[in-house]
Amino acid sequence: MTTETRHEVRPRGDQTEPKKYRSNVRPAPYRIPAAPPIAWAPGNSKRRAWLSRFVLSGLLVMQAILTLRLRNSVYPGETSILPSNGDFHGGTGLYPALSESLQAGLGVQGMRFLSLVFMICATGLLYSWSTRLFNERVGLAAAGAHSVIAPTLVAGALATEDALAIFLLAGTVWLVALSRTGPVWPLFAAVPVAVLAVVVKFGSVFYLPFIVLLALLVTARHTSVGQAVLRSSGLVVALLVGVGLFATGGSDGAPAAVGFGDLFSGWAHWLGAYLAVGLFGAGFYVWKARMGEVPVGADPEPGRGWRVALSAAFLLPVVLAPVFLAFTTFEGSLWRLQFGFAGLFGATMVGVGLVRMIGRHFRFPQVGIIAAVGLLALGMAQSEYEYTLWPNYDNIAKVLDQSVEPSKRYLGSAPETFGTYMEEFRTAQWTATDKIVTKDLERGGLAELKAVLRKRTYEMIVVQIPTVSPTDEALLEQLRAGTGDYRVLTGVPFRLGWTEGTHQIWVKNLRPAVP
């Protein structure tokens, strides 16, 4: 049995069939036009640029919202950098001087807002250079990833030099990427910006070699290697100046005492997932240069060696971040936000990774969404936790406002901390706990402390728990079961990560009406 498929196609009216071709095979009654390789314009278009800028603005708004939701009292590191309060070793005196002059007008909150502006601008610049080096999609993914990670959010919410330094480094990379299409001036314009970054924060110098590498790579694409070296020489000078600055100032003042174990676990917690996405992107990029659906780009594809080097320029800072941190001087106990520098560099490859996860023609959007949501959730949890690792003084200030009387004297652990938030804080009536003990606790200090309690000079004593000094610890012990001259009035809680700390208030026992 045979089956015969017959296509009954009626010939068009104007076509007469030559008799000599009469057979079972008939020509198709339609024509297929010659198809172009792609059905859309592969180059940049205004519409596409504006559309992605619109999406970028959404990302920047999200970064602002995520940053502004972090609220807490002034972190000691924010005030200790001011020239009038102490000595600053993180950079030259530039940022402290700037901060001091601006804080007079803007206050700490104003300076924090300035940090947020710096970090948002850094994200914008990141978008710009990632778009230039890859495409809009990578640029958006990079900006999105950078705008949600914890170091970005925390650095944007603190009035420290980090945000400004990150912004200046971002500016340097952006200028380097501008030279992609041939102009030389951006490479030299980047020199003072790079030096300024080191002036603001000595730790920035560790990231300059990668910018030099980037300049060489970007320039070598359209000129010779010799030309590339020549054009990048300005940045090499900037690097040398940076090293000089670091050598003279950066080694002053020991780096904050963070053990290597903590450095590495902090790095893994804060940058591990981020680096994973970046490595994924780098791996795919090295494997295949083509980004997205466009079969042939305007430029010829860069070679594999170039792609490896570019991936390294962006990812090595992330890999080496804990090592850099070990040699960086920073203020106070918040050190994880220093990963913001590495986060900025890694972002481009993270963007590549996210785009590669989604695939061409948005084949696996769910994978990209999982990764992005993962980064967002991590960033939100980690930034909120980090930003509550020091006491919020609002609650204790409110309680003290109701209890403090002008004529009496008070003792407190660092009274100026909560005093800043009180409606009326008279410095003269407050004594700091570390001022009542002049000797070592074991060599007479404890006796001094007990004598102060027995003397009952202070109407009220405010102790922060967990205690911050051995004096406070000894004081608390004496209050609890020592001289019996004071009794607990109340404890006012504050958040400490996901746990609670307390400002405990003790009041003088009234003298018994002896029979």
Next chain:
Amino acid sequence: MTLSRRLRAAAVVMTAALALTACGDPALDRDAYHSAQNIDDLAPVKPVDLRKLIWPEKDYLGLAYDGTIESGLQRRDEFGELVGRPHNLLKYFEEFGGLFKVKENKKIWESGALPFADVEPYEGTLKEFAEGKYDRDIESYATAVKNSNIPIAYSWGHEMNGWWYPWGYCSKSGEFKGNGTKKDPEDIGDACKGESKENTPEDFVAAWKHIHDVFTRLGVGNVIWVWSPNTAQGDGMPALKEFYPGDEYVDWIGISGYMYETKGERDNPAIFKDLWGDIYQETRTFTRKPFVIAETGSTASLRRPNDVRRLFNGTHKYRDILGFVWFEVKKVEFGNETDFRVAANPKAVQAYRKFLKSKRGQMFGFDPKQLIDE
């Protein structure tokens, strides 16, 4: 081909492992995050300062009731009307482990009396309390007390120097009388009966200190700590001092003791001294803390009006005795009826009323809330 596949698999595994490194971060501790309370921007509350209540100028006029706090409040009002003055210290009894009854205690406070919680740890041994087995209960109670922001008097494990409660003194020596002869098994008491436990004074002190420490750690300052031994310090018991946790842990010495019936007796002029004298003297050897007669009553039929009078006079005479709490209850235990009530004896009511009207009587009773707000 296989090598490249293996390499790719290894890369994927390494990437996944790296992505999971965040898991050890304390910031990602979900349980801790969810159990954390919202303490940002607390409403400004002026913490209640009860110092003036510890040693007030006037004396406390207290009542103790069994049953619920609500019924106690009602009976307090009725008794107040009967004798012509509202009482300003209201004691109630409850078993350890329950929640602090915020609403009821606030009602007591608003009605012009200081709530006095007598908490009885029927469950658990002293050692377990000291070791922290019941910390959760203590913490939730203490936190509720703190949040209520009203003063309370708190007595835990009262009459610890007797043998009749499970938390009372109990050890091998508890089986012997003072003269060394063995006690009748009936008299050994609840503390030791049928159990292999041992309650020593050190255990009591450790448990008390532990509870106090939990309150202090949580910043609970609105508590007057009442250490309540009984006058009936039996033979063969350790010295009272050994049960005392120390001045830093105690605000009031709240002694319980009762005036019992002596057939045919119409008056006993020395009853106040006889009942409280010894324990007062003994306590004064180790502390200067003020006294409160934390529980008293009279079962005497003929003598009851005079008992009332002598109690008032004695309390008034000693400045360091801050007042008394009358156990205004008819107790029925094992079919035996013991009536401690003033209200059950019209002559006693009369005596009570008369004293409160006298010049001395003006020194009894005051509004604690008013005193604090002054």
